[in-house]
Amino acid sequence: MQENRPKKSIPLKYKDVAQHLGVSLRTFKGYVSARRNPPLSRVLSLGRLLGLGKTELASQIRLVKSKWGKPIRIPETINEDFMWLVGIIASDGHIKKSQTIRGTYYHIRVFNKNREIIEKAESVLQRLGCHPQVTSRLDQQLIVEVGSNVLGPIISQFGIPFRRKSLDVFVPDFLLRFPKPLIGAFLAGVFDGDGSYSETKYPRGINTKVRAIVIATGSRRFAWGLHDLLLRLGILSTVVKSDHVQEVMLNNRLAIFPNPVYRVTFRKIADIRRFRDLAPSVKKIPKIDYSQYHNSHAYRTEENRQPYSWVKVKGTVRKKLRSPIKVYNLSVSETETYLASNFIVHNCGRAGRPKYDKFGEALLIARNPDEAEWLMENYVLAQPEKLWSKLAAERVLRPHVLSTVAAGYAHSEEGLYNFFGKTFYAHQYGPRLIRIKIGDILQFLVKQKMVTMEGKDLEASKFGKRVSELYIDPMSAVILRDGLNSRAKSMTDLSLLHLICKTPDLAPRPRPRGSEIDKLIVTAELHRNEFVGDVPDQFVDPLEYENFLSELKASQVLLDWIDEQTEDQILETRKVEPGDLLRLVQGSEWLILATQELGRLFGHKDLLAPLEMLKVRLAKGVRPELVKLTSLEGVGRVRARMLFDAGLKTIEDIKERSLEQLTSIRTIGPSLAKKIKVQAGGLIKADEWEKAKNAKPSEVEQQAILTEYEDSE
Structure with missing residues (x-):
């Protein structure tokens, strides 16, 4: 190995350095004078002695060679060209390992009929310092080949075996952790070797086509490995096994492949476009635009093709209902539409609610009988859509891993793998990918002392069991525990609410709008002593500070709620919709309960009463x-405030008041007044009840707010 020797001195003599490296003084002098090339292990030892980091040391190395053979130029870090070369070898090449008199010899070959692919493989090998040869066969098959005792073993580490490559090639686990550009380059190489892009005319519609990218392989492990790599790029593919015997002409001879073939396929336009962008291949994949057949604007008149239109309201009429009626709240987010491929589909998925409706209705509107037949075949009589497991998401998987150990379903790491190997996710994707995530999660649980590990045995600690019983994310539990232990300088309701707003269980949090950011920054400065943990610096870490402002906004919304602000007021000031407010309140109520239980577990008795008060206030949305x-x-909350303002500030006050006095309060009728007074322990005389029943009822407001809604059925 040749290197650019760094000019860095150490207070040692040649003899001392040679002894440290484990070589003779003569050998070391040969290294210094460049008469000998030092082995890589010696260079690494010397780098450690000089205090050089791996990056700095790698930058000094020019060429690397084996004991015999020509030197090659290894890049400091794995680049996209190298990963493309690995991909093309994995799909359309091989590495041959043979023994000669001088030792082991590695021979690398790539086969393809596409001259551009062969030229790219040749170019990449040349940039590595190799001297490849390109030959051709009678069947127009081109071959680029090179011998390298350095490159061969390195490439073989990427799951490419020396024998039975077609059946035994696989994707190593470490490749799943590579950056997306490197994964894309590897997939591009595989696609150039064994992939294809196809287009076929769709039987219905105007100028519509069905497109597909297919990668074929004889290795089941490799097929599912490619599937996992595509998932890393955000592409969902299917793996289909074909047992059909393949007959292929090779070297002008008929070759029969009796082994099954696995096809990795994806057809969605969005996935094909993503693959084209992230995995630039030599084989051309055309740029795809969505068909105008799926553009609802094409069926509108010219004047109505704008994204919006104005309709003048002539007037409004206010009408008082004689009796309450049911009101259904329908809402869509900003990016949703009622149309999909020209059909009204909104709420069709929830047509017919269990327990409330006897049957459900959904409409499909066709322009002609032919389209009606197509709708019937594809929407009514078609097979149900496929389900895809989301278990591999770490936030979803964490509580399941903990509960599996806490409930005693698994007592070892291997037991966890076996347990989750029976899940729907493992059935769809194979258990290999989820093993990596389970290992990381288990390491996290052990580090946070939720799970104890003695040898191979796993057992949940008291902390872990309590977290599992509370049904919260272990990450949330860690945030709550650390927050209770560290405390803010001044513990207030804001401190506790901000603490729970930091947890992933309360996500997604309302994002601050542009007009709110300055106010939130001022609020953060005024209440800096009330936050648990350090407030991130706005200029050092702007992304973390943005998350902090989101947490603060959620805390402010909850403070407004327990300060008895109405939904309309919160919508006006915080821009939070009633449905989002309801989700935020319900999630916060449960997290405050979890905080209370963890406080009891870790001995924070002084916080139990404030947490109990805050829990009730969140549930009711009231002041203390x-x-x-x-x-x-x-x-x-509404009736309680009316009672309080009427002078009924305690339950004892209600007990002493008559039904007539109670019914004089707006929104309280005779039946409710009787119910309230009985609960307060008051006595109701028969004549008092008759008088209250016959009195003119006060005006009753129905369903004042979404969070007070109760189904009377």
């Missing part, structure tokens, strides 16, 4: 003075 009043059935 209304907590006891809202414990009465039928009394929510």
Whole structure:
């Protein structure tokens, strides 16, 4: 190996360095004078002695060679050209290992009829310092080949065996952790070797085509490995096994392949476009635009093709209903539409609600009988859509791994693998990918002392069992535990609410709008002592600070809620919709309960009472003075405030009041007044009840807010 020797001195003599490297003084002097090339192990030892990092040391190395053979130029880091070469060898090449008199010899070959692919393989090998040869056969097959005792063993580490390559090639686990550009380059090489892109005319529609990218291989492990790599790029593929005997002409001879073939296929236009962008291949994949057949604007008049239109409202009429009616709240997010491929589909997926509807209805509108037949075949009589497991998402998998150990379904790491190997995810994708994630999660659980490991035995700790019983993400539990231990300088309701807003269980949090950011920054500065942990620096880590502002906004929304602001007020000031508010309140209520339980577990007794008060206030949306009043059935935040403002500040006050006085309060009728007074322990005389029943009822507001809705059926 030749190197650019760094000019760095150490207070040692040649003899001392030679002894440190484990070589003779004569050999070391040969290294220094460039008469001998030092082995890589000696260079690494010398680098450690000089205090050189791996990156700095790699930059000094020019050429690498084996004991015999020509030197090659290895790049400092794996690049996209190298990964493409690995991919083309894995799909359309091989590495041959043979023994000669002088030792082991490695021979690399790539076969293809596409001259551009052969030229690229030749170019990559030349940039590595190799001297490849290109030959051709009678069947127009081109071959690029090179011998290298350095490159051969390196490439073989990428799952390419020396024998039975077609059946035994696989994708190594470490490749799944590579950056996306390197994964894309590897997949591009595989596609150039054994991949194809096809287009066929769709039987229905105008100028519509069915497109597909297919990669064929004889190795089941390789097929599923490619599937996993495509998932890393955000591409969902299918793997189909074909047992049909393949007959192929090779070297002008009929070759029969009795082994099954596995085809990795994806057809969605979005996936094909993503593959084209992330895996630039020599084989051309055309740029695909969506068909105008799926553009609903094409069927509108010219004046209505704008993204919006104005309709003038002539007037409004306010009408008071004689009796309450059911109201259904329908909402869509900003990016949704009621149309998909020209059909109204919104809410069709929920047509017919269990327990509420006897049957469901959904409409499909056709322009002609032919289209009606097509709709019937593809929407009504078609096979159900495929389901895809989401278990591999780490946030989803973490609590399942912990609960599996806590419940005693698995007592070892291998037991975990066996347990999750029976899941739907493992059935679809194979257990290999999920093993990596389970290992990382288990390491996290052990580090956070939720799971103890003695030898091969796994057992959940008290902390782990409690977290599992609370049904929260272990990451959330760690955030809550650390927050309770570290505390803010001044623990307030904001401190506790901000703590739970930091947890992944409360995601997604409302994002601050541009007009809110300055106000949130000021709020953060005014309440800096009330936050658990350090406030990130706005200029050092802007992304982390943006997340902090999102957490702060969620905390402010919850503070507004327990300060008895109405949904309309919160929508006006915080731009948070009622449905999002309901989700935020319900999630916060459960997380406060979890915080309370963890506080009890870790001995934070002084916080148990404030947490209990905050939990009730979140559930009811009231200030502290209304907590006891809202414990009465039928009394929510609105009625509790009306009772309080009428002078009924305690349950004892309600007990002493008459039904007539209670029914004089707006929104409280005779039946509710009787119910409230009975709960308060008051006595109701028969004549008092008759008088209250016959009195003119006060105006009753129905379903004042979404969070107070109760189904009366």
